[in-house]
Amino acid sequence: MNVFGVDIGGSGIKGAPVNLERGDLAEPRHKVLTPHPATPERVVECVQEVVGHFGWSGRVGVTFPGVVTDGVTRTAANVDKGWIDADARAMLGDRLGLPVTVLNDADAAGVAEMTFGAGAGRKGTVFLLTFGTGIGSALFRDGVLVPNTELGHLELDGHDAEKRASTKAREDEDLSWEQWAHRVRKYLAHVEMLFSPELFIIGGGVSRKAEKFLPLIEGIRAEIVPAQLQNNAGIVGAAMAARAGARGSCSAAPLPPLPFRCPLPLLRGLPGRAPGGGLGGGGPGGDTRGGPGRRLGRPPARWSAAASSATPCARSRSARPRACRSTASPRVRRAP
Numbered sequence: 001m002n003v004f005g006v007d008i009g010g011s012g013i014k015g016a017p018v019n020l021e022r023g024d025l026a027e028p029r030h031k032v033l034t035p036h037p038a039t040p041e042r043v044v045e046c047v048q049e050v051v052g053h054f055g056w057s058g059r060v061g062v063t064f065p066g067v068v069t070d071g072v073t074r075t076a077a078n079v080d081k082g083w084i085d086a087d088a089r090a091m092l093g094d095r096l097g098l099p100v101t102v103l104n105d106a107d108a109a110g111v112a113e114m115t116f117g118a119g120a121g122r123k124g125t126v127f128l129l130t131f132g133t134g135i136g137s138a139l140f141r142d143g144v145l146v147p148n149t150e151l152g153h154l155e156l157d158g159h160d161a162e163k164r165a166s167t168k169a170r171e172d173e174d175l176s177w178e179q180w181a182h183r184v185r186k187y188l189a190h191v192e193m194l195f196s197p198e199l200f201i202i203g204g205g206v207s208r209k210a211e212k213f214l215p216l217i218e219g220i221r222a223e224i225v226p227a228q229l230q231n232n233a234g235i236v237g238a239a240m241a242a243r244a245g246a247r248g249s250c251s252a253a254p255l256p257p258l259p260f261r262c263p264l265p266l267l268r269g270l271p272g273r274a275p276g277g278g279l280g281g282g283g284p285g286g287d288t289r290g291g292p293g294r295r296l297g298r299p300p301a302r303w304s305a306a307a308s309s310a311t312p313c314a315r316s317r318s319a320r321p322r323a324c325r326s327t328a329s330p331r332v333r334r335a336p
Contacts, residue, residue, distance in 0.1 A: 002026045004054070005238030006047055006062045007105060010034060010078035010133025010168075013043065015050040016232075018239035023116025025232055027054065038079035040086050044095050051096055060098050061242030063105035063234045064088060065134065067148040071102050077153065077162075078134045101238075101245040106130050107147050108237025109203050109227070110138025114145075116236065117228035118201045125197040128227065130204040130234075134162040135187070139195070154190060161187050167206045181216035188220050196222075203227035 006015035014031035018024070030053040035042040051060060064083075066075040071089025076082070093100040110128035113119045119126050123142045130136035135152030138145065152162035163169060165187045170180040188200060200222050202210065210226035217224060227233055 001243070003239040003243045004051060004056045004058060004060045005108075005235040005240075005242070006050055006060060007108070007234030007238060008034070008043060008047065008062065008064050008079075009105065009234075010038075010065055013046045013050055014235060015047075015054075015238075016235055017054060017056065018236050020239060020243055023112065023229070023236055025235065029232065029235060030054065034079075039082050040080070040088070040091060043079065043083075044091050047092060048095050051098075056098075058098065059101070059242040059245065060092070060096060061101045061103070061108070061238030061240070061245075062088070062092055063108040063238045064102055065105045065136065067150060068102050068104050069148070071100075073102070075150065077150075077160075099242075099245070101241045103238070103241050104136070104138075104148050104150075105234050106136025106138045106149075106203075107145060108241060109136070109229075109233035110140060110201075110237070111145060111240055112229055112233040112237035113201050113203065113227050114140055114143060115240070117233065118225045119199065122199055124199070125195055126199045126201065127191065127195070127197050128201045128203055128233075129188075129191075131165070131167045131184070131202065131206045132204040133166065133168045135166050136204075137191075151191060154187075154194075156183075156187055156190065161190070167204060177212045178216055181213040184213065185217045185219065188217065188222075188224070192220060192222055198222055200224045201227050203230070203233055205231040207231065 001020055002017040003020055004015060005018050006013065011034055012031050013034055014029045016029035017026040019026040030050050032046045032049055035046060047062060064073050065078050066073055066083065068074065068088070071087060073083045073086050073088045076084050088102045089100050092102065106128060109130055110119075113128050114122070114126065119128065119140070126140045128138040128140075129151075137149045137151035139149045139151075140146070152160065152166070154161045156164050165180070165183040169175070169183070175183075191197070191200075200220070202214065202224065204227075206213075207226040207230045214224055214226065229236055
């Protein structure tokens with residue numbers, strides 16, 4: 001079954017139909033640049049452009065880079081402050097004319113990775129951290145999501161951590177990979193001191209370049225691995241949220257605001273890729289072991305170099321909203 005997912009980021013808004021049997025994009029994603037300023041009206045217009053590109057007419061899941069409760073966006077660190085206390089679910093639903101589920105962007109990516117990716121079958125305390133315009137975080141305990149953690153705003157060297165250790169900080173300050181890895185290590189060490197996780201999953205667009213910086217991160221006890229779904233995890237997780245809302249998997253409400261408060265195994269009909277055929281997050285039949293060859297504090301022997309880079313779209317500018325500039329990317333390749 002295919003469900004549509006949209007991932008709103010600080011630099012780009014991308015979406016595609018998702019095959020929830022495979023946990024992969026059913027079609028190459030469509031991407032537009034995030035407008036600046038990223039006001040609710042302009043961002044909603046861009047989401048409409050992404051969904052309309054596919055002629056989609058079913059349920060839609062949408063991620064947002066901030067705290068989301070009951071479909072309302074409560075914070076706006078990397079978008080316009082007009083998003084604070086905005087009813088995103090209502091605005092998007094009215095514009096699209098479709099049922100919409102909205103959730104935090106890192107939470108969506110985390111749920112996807114815990115079901116189909118690097119966290120499948122893992123128990124204990126697991127963090128998915130997305131490095132991009134900011135730093136997003138998703139915290140899981142035995143496969144259960146603790147929503148809206150937003151740990152990119154922990155203090156690091158007197159600043160929000162994402163101002164020092166995000167991908168944007170690396171690019172803005174022209175840091176070498178070694179310099180940036182040092183900052184990421186300090187951030188991971190701080191998170192590890194607070195939560196003592198068994199596993200860090202490093203996501204966001206930079207995850208496709210994991211071999212450039214993960215081997216440089218030392219002194220962390222937890223295992224550190226790159227996200228297998230890479231920068232498509234948010235799209236997949238958004239689609240999973242929309243499907244969960246349709247099925248009422250975690251709530252009797254038709255559109256639960258946070259569909260993953262319940263353990264991941266309750267998302268029935270969404271088979272994961274955990275060894276043994278069980279659902280990710282330690283579901284029945286899932287492998288709850290670390291797996292062969294996994295060692296704490298060391299990067300895996302092989303990195304996934306699969307990537308999807310944006311290239312200019314040939315569509316006429318007059319054929320799409322002024323606020324959005326379209327890009328497109330090739331079909332994503334799954335890591336072996």
